[in-house]
Amino acid sequence: MSRVPGGGLRLSELAERADITKAGIGQFMKYLEKLEYVALTPDPSDSRAKIVRLTASGRAAVELSARVLADTELRWSAALGPERHQELRRSLYEVSLLSARNNP
Numbered sequence: 001m002s003r004v005p006g007g008g009l010r011l012s013e014l015a016e017r018a019d020i021t022k023a024g025i026g027q028f029m030k031y032l033e034k035l036e037y038v039a040l041t042p043d044p045s046d047s048r049a050k051i052v053r054l055t056a057s058g059r060a061a062v063e064l065s066a067r068v069l070a071d072t073e074l075r076w077s078a079a080l081g082p083e084r085h086q087e088l089r090r091s092l093y094e095v096s097l098l099s100a101r102n103n104p
Contacts, residue, residue, distance in 0.1 A: 001037060001054060002062050008053035010043060026050075037061055 015025040037058035043049035077085040
């Protein structure tokens with residue numbers, strides 16, 4: 001949800017940004033719509049396309065997750081020290097790239 005800008009975004013653009021299939025992002029956004037985190041509306045310039053917009057609940061969830069992630073980063077850095085924390089971040093990034101390549 002953090003990839004959805006304030007003015008909204010087409011589902012196809014969100015799929016591209018998230019590196020997920022259009023069908024996959026569509027299913028996920030319908031699920032989030034049921035939870036009232038996003039609103040899906042027809043694109044006025046193309047009736048086949050949908051625009052995703054965050055609701056107030058969605059914006060609150062994004063803000064909360066950002067705070068939780070920032071707090072986690074601070075705690076990990078304090079526990080590991082700056083150098084080891086950066087190495088952990090690099091290692092996790094490498095693993096995510098390998099996983100993405102092996103699971104297209």
